[in-house]
Amino acid sequence: xFFETKNPISSQGDxxxxxxxxxxxxxxxxxxxxxxxxxxxxxYVFSYGNEVNILFMYWGKLCIIDHIFLSISVFLSFALLDRxx
Amino acid sequence: MMPESSKKGILKxxxxxxxxxxxxxxxxxLERPLVDSVIIYFKGSYWLLGSDLSSYGAKxxxxxxxxxxxxxxxxxxxxxxxxxxxxxxxxxxxxxxxPFIYNDNLYRIGKIRGGGSGYTIQIFKVQFLTAxxxxxxxxxxxxxxxxxxxxxxxxxxxxxxxxxxxxxSQHWIGVMDGDRVxxxxxIHRLTVGCMFYGAACILVxxxxxLIGAIKCTLPLKxxxxxxxxxxxxxxxxxxxxxxxxxxxxxxxxxxxxxLIGGKINYRAWKxxxxxxxxxxxxxxxxxxxxxxxxxxxxxxEPYPIRGRYSQFTLxxxxxDARFWNLKMFVEHYSKCASVREIVVVWNKGRAPxxxxxxxxxxxRIRVENKNTLNNRFKIDKEIKTGAVMELDDDIMMxxxxxxxxxxxxxxxxxxxxxxxxxxxxGSPLEYRNERYxxxxxxxxxxxxxxxxxDHELAFKRYWSKEAEIGRxxxxxxxxxxxxxxxxxxxxxxxxxxxxxxxxxxxxxxxKFSGVAISRNTQAHYHVRSKCLxxxxxxFGNLTSKRSxxxxxxxxxx
Numbered sequence: 001x002f003f004e005t006k007n008p009i010s011s012q013g014d015x016x017x018x019x020x021x022x023x024x025x026x027x028x029x030x031x032x033x034x035x036x037x038x039x040x041x042x043x044y045v046f047s048y049g050n051e052v053n054i055l056f057m058y059w060g061k062l063c064i065i066d067h068i069f070l071s072i073s074v075f076l077s078f079a080l081l082d083r084x085x
Numbered sequence: 086m087m088p089e090s091s092k093k094g095i096l097k098x099x100x101x102x103x104x105x106x107x108x109x110x111x112x113x114x115l116e117r118p119l120v121d122s123v124i125i126y127f128k129g130s131y132w133l134l135g136s137d138l139s140s141y142g143a144k145x146x147x148x149x150x151x152x153x154x155x156x157x158x159x160x161x162x163x164x165x166x167x168x169x170x171x172x173x174x175x176x177x178x179x180x181x182x183x184p185f186i187y188n189d190n191l192y193r194i195g196k197i198r199g200g201g202s203g204y205t206i207q208i209f210k211v212q213f214l215t216a217x218x219x220x221x222x223x224x225x226x227x228x229x230x231x232x233x234x235x236x237x238x239x240x241x242x243x244x245x246x247x248x249x250x251x252x253x254s255q256h257w258i259g260v261m262d263g264d265r266v267x268x269x270x271x272i273h274r275l276t277v278g279c280m281f282y283g284a285a286c287i288l289v290x291x292x293x294x295l296i297g298a299i300k301c302t303l304p305l306k307x308x309x310x311x312x313x314x315x316x317x318x319x320x321x322x323x324x325x326x327x328x329x330x331x332x333x334x335x336x337x338x339x340x341x342x343x344l345i346g347g348k349i350n351y352r353a354w355k356x357x358x359x360x361x362x363x364x365x366x367x368x369x370x371x372x373x374x375x376x377x378x379x380x381x382x383x384x385x386e387p388y389p390i391r392g393r394y395s396q397f398t399l400x401x402x403x404x405d406a407r408f409w410n411l412k413m414f415v416e417h418y419s420k421c422a423s424v425r426e427i428v429v430v431w432n433k434g435r436a437p438x439x440x441x442x443x444x445x446x447x448x449r450i451r452v453e454n455k456n457t458l459n460n461r462f463k464i465d466k467e468i469k470t471g472a473v474m475e476l477d478d479d480i481m482m483x484x485x486x487x488x489x490x491x492x493x494x495x496x497x498x499x500x501x502x503x504x505x506x507x508x509x510x511g512s513p514l515e516y517r518n519e520r521y522x523x524x525x526x527x528x529x530x531x532x533x534x535x536x537x538x539d540h541e542l543a544f545k546r547y548w549s550k551e552a553e554i555g556r557x558x559x560x561x562x563x564x565x566x567x568x569x570x571x572x573x574x575x576x577x578x579x580x581x582x583x584x585x586x587x588x589x590x591x592x593x594x595x596k597f598s599g600v601a602i603s604r605n606t607q608a609h610y611h612v613r614s615k616c617l618x619x620x621x622x623x624f625g626n627l628t629s630k631r632s633x634x635x636x637x638x639x640x641x642x
Binding site for chain 2: 001002003017019023024025026027030033034041042044046048051052053054
């Protein structure tokens with residue numbers, strides 16, 4: 001599972017991952033997997049060909065303001081499950 | 086084709102070089118500040134759906150745009166209807182997760198603004214999706230509405246849902262986000278708390294002025310011009326003008342100070358009352374400010390064990406004269422996060438009907454034929470959870486106390502975990518209250534008026550053949566059912582069978598209502614001592630004294 005995690009000081013979003021090996025009952029945190037200088041959110045993971053792609057938006061500085069304003073707290077997205085096993 | 090647009094934002098695609106930990110930029114898909122973007126393969130094409138919030142007013146509505154391509158790497162073609170409008174020419178909702186295909190139909194997950202500043206999830210069925218046409222219609226999304234407010238993980242809002250069919254399976258798996266409070270809750274609490282503190286500060290200054298402890302006189306001569314400076318006459322003129330204005334301001338401040346200064350003489354009796362009232366207001370303001378800033382968000386959350394949560398059934402026994410109590414009981418405890426169901430054992434009188442009780446969880450009323458205390462431990466196959474909390478309808482506790490007790494029970498599921506410790510000591514055994522138990526430093530009975538237990542274990546023991554004579558004693562006294570259960574637990578184990586949890590506060594409502602089972606304490610204790618003597622004759626001794634503050638979690642002090 002990929003999700004947005006917020007830096008509590010800067011309020012900037014990073015993409016983190018967690019993995020579950022018991023169909024979602026328990027989760028193990030894998031930490032931040034993608035950290036850029038700008039705000040990241042809404043990870044969208046899909047596979048194409050033999051690669052796994054992650055797609056998300058960033059929106060420069062405006063996005064951080066937008067982020068607080070629009071109250072986006074957590075984004076969740078699945079990695080394709082067969083890749084996790 | 087890359088649509089020419091604002092250079093403010095870009096939509097990027099990353100490729101996993103070492104899944105899931107390492108990602109590299111593959112390419113820029115669109116040079117647009119797209120948010121909530123998704124790509125889905127449907128009917129031979131890849132579709133990219135996202136909202137562009139850069140246009141005026143789009144922050145509130147979130148204009149939806151569509152592009153299509155033969156490959157997710159592009160080039161992307163613009164949809165003819167961009168921006169996509171809903172029926173009634175309103176903009177379509179922003180994406181709230183991964184679209185999914187079910188029975189050959191495409192469904193889009195959107196997020197719409199609910200009440201306040203929270204989002205809720207809305208599912209749309211896509212009726213047409215071609216290069217020049219798009220039409221969607223909202224379909225019902227049946228998800229139990231969270232009723233426990235901020236005690237529920239999604240009590241205030243949710244704005245993302247991802248559902249996927251498991252490979253080679255009929256099963257689907259989904260994940261959804263949620264929050265117990267609305268957005269900006271922490272900032273809101275900080276602001277309100279600071280306002281209370283600010284008001285308190287102003288009041289302190291005012292009080293100081295009123296009793297004359299603070300004298301607000303600023304010496305006027307500080308601001309008079311220095312006449313020895315003669316270099317620039319124009320400068321001096323300006324300075325004089327400025328100083329004149331300053332002195333006017335200071336005069337007014339001084340006048341205000343002298344107006345309120347010493348108005349209250351703290352030696353006079355009447356004025357002391359004023360001071361007392363102001364100090365009281367100060368205390369209240371400080372308390373409120375502290376509560377807002379440091380008191381957390383007010384949610385009483387469950388405690389996980391090894392990352393897992395669980396739920397229990399709340400069981401209470403009552404009858405018609407205590408209906409008023411029961412209403413309050415159900416309304417309050419049904420909001421606690423871990424309460425799954427409430428079972429009301431109805432011993433006497435007209436049972437309440439559906440809708441008479443205001444509950445956030447299912448309430449099952451179990452009407453009994455015989456009015457006996459044994460009913461509270463009756464074997465009940467309809468109880469869905471392993472844990473049952475027996476709780477008298479006249480005990481009011483916080484949800485957090487319940488959650489803490491439940492956590493301790495989950496760590497010791499073979500024991501009785503409760504909030505009222507008693508000590509049976511001496512020969513013959515004498516029933517002693519909590520104060521005595523504390524003096525002796527330990528307890529060996531936990532009252533089941535408020536206690537967690539494994540209902541299969543406890544109720545089977547209670548209704549075993551060996552306990553039959555005990556149940557008869559309970560019926561003859563109309564008392565001691567909890568003492569009997571403690572004996573049965575102690576009988577079955579050589580280790581300790583009781584765990585105490587100190588409640589932050591617990592109010593015994595029976596003190597106010599006048600329909601308590603046992604009003605006369607002394608007679609009640611006498612009866613229970615008699616039970617103790619009889620039970621110890623039949624079942625042997627209770628377990629040895631369990632010391633307070635011995636568990637290590639600090640909750641049994």
